[in-house]
Amino acid sequence: SKKFRAIGIRVLYNGGIGFSYTATLTKDAVEKSLKEAISVAKLRGKDPYYKSFPSTEKITRVQGIFFRETAEMPLETMVQDLIDMIKITLDYDKRITSVSAGYSVGVSEKYILNSLGIDLEEKYASSSIGVFSVAEESGQMTSGYEFQAERNVEKLDIEKVALTAAEMTIKLLNPRKIETAVMNVLLKPLAVANLLGPTLVRSLRADNVQEKRSFLVGKLGSRIAVDGLTIIDNALLPEGLSSRSFDDEGVASKKIKIIENGILKSYLHNSYTAQRGNVENTGHASRGPLSEPSISPSNLIIEFKEKKEAEKIISETDKGVIANSLIGAHTANPVTGEFSVALGEVFYIESGEIKYPVRQAMIGGNILEILEKINFLGKDKRQIDSVFTGTISFQNVTVSA
Numbered sequence: 001s002k003k004f005r006a007i008g009i010r011v012l013y014n015g016g017i018g019f020s021y022t023a024t025l026t027k028d029a030v031e032k033s034l035k036e037a038i039s040v041a042k043l044r045g046k047d048p049y050y051k052s053f054p055s056t057e058k059i060t061r062v063q064g065i066f067f068r069e070t071a072e073m074p075l076e077t078m079v080q081d082l083i084d085m086i087k088i089t090l091d092y093d094k095r096i097t098s099v100s101a102g103y104s105v106g107v108s109e110k111y112i113l114n115s116l117g118i119d120l121e122e123k124y125a126s127s128s129i130g131v132f133s134v135a136e137e138s139g140q141m142t143s144g145y146e147f148q149a150e151r152n153v154e155k156l157d158i159e160k161v162a163l164t165a166a167e168m169t170i171k172l173l174n175p176r177k178i179e180t181a182v183m184n185v186l187l188k189p190l191a192v193a194n195l196l197g198p199t200l201v202r203s204l205r206a207d208n209v210q211e212k213r214s215f216l217v218g219k220l221g222s223r224i225a226v227d228g229l230t231i232i233d234n235a236l237l238p239e240g241l242s243s244r245s246f247d248d249e250g251v252a253s254k255k256i257k258i259i260e261n262g263i264l265k266s267y268l269h270n271s272y273t274a275q276r277g278n279v280e281n282t283g284h285a286s287r288g289p290l291s292e293p294s295i296s297p298s299n300l301i302i303e304f305k306e307k308k309e310a311e312k313i314i315s316e317t318d319k320g321v322i323a324n325s326l327i328g329a330h331t332a333n334p335v336t337g338e339f340s341v342a343l344g345e346v347f348y349i350e351s352g353e354i355k356y357p358v359r360q361a362m363i364g365g366n367i368l369e370i371l372e373k374i375n376f377l378g379k380d381k382r383q384i385d386s387v388f389t390g391t392i393s394f395q396n397v398t399v400s401a
Helices: 027-044 075-092 158-171 189-204 206-210 271-277 310-315 367-371
Strands: 007-013 016-022 096-113 119-137 140-150 181-187 229-234 255-260 300-304 319-327 338-350 353-357 362-366 374-378 382-384 387-389 392-399
Touching (some): 007 027, 016 027, 075 119, 075 158, 140 158, 181 189, 181 338, 189 300, 189 338, 189 367, 189 382, 206 271, 300 374, 310 353, 310 374, 362 367, 362 392
Antiparallel strands (some): 007 016, 096 119, 119 140, 181 392, 229 255, 229 300, 319 338, 338 362, 374 392, 382 387
């Protein structure tokens, strides 16, 4: 275990923005850091867009972001759980040859104060477990994994995570090649997050829009996805992994519709981009004590008019693939939205049944075009990082072998 404390200081001096930080929490160190921030502000000169830091406003306290059970989780219990997860996974099938498991518990606390009256404090707790396993048969090896993250450590299910990882590993043995063809592509929650995080989410940031680093420039109020797709950013979601009562500048968190029935309704703003764009601050400033504010989403909740059980979506798929993860979305072009990704832990579907694991498959295209091809959202919702989603079905997608 380890502890870390630091102070980040921002100043607005004659119109210039300065920043400095210190991890040494003494009066002398803090005063030195303050002087450095002022010096930086002088060097940068007046910023034409930034007029003021945020001022006080009413804060709604979000529920379920700190659990004492998580903060006080005994190390001995964590170690025993790790041993149990490894044993459960190994016992699942003799073809599983090696297993690694991880267990993490974290507690953080942030204080935000400024000269305009903001004086806020909030405490957070989080926990996660994960299992990675390797299996071998006839000289071929494959691997699988599963994880779970919760605010409340008591909701972690070590048996389910271990068994899911083991089952995935065995099912991936003896993969086959498929022919390049147009078919339905089903992305499970992790794969959806892998795709949207580096593409759509990155382009929703107002700083990227203002600097022309986004394919969503000039598209506010326009249709960018299939009718029926709605994405809500809700920082006040109880027990949400990215929930918070206020952002990292002290601006009150709120529930915001980013996309409504396919129409782009809002970008994500911090105080700088909001003032630059002369719009309302959405409260998405994100920073640690060692950096200046950037922009990050909270809990992006994906909704769609057509919802079904994930198993039902599979049973109604005549020809397609279902993937657990994606690799390579970080290489997407942020200006055009073009992407090319490899499907991970992927299976072929035919006549409503999962037939066999697939060896190497890719999809590509434009993220705006792929968002037009959504036809179903699964009810198997879970949160992966900032994305809260179920399995999503995309129709008429070219899958390359």
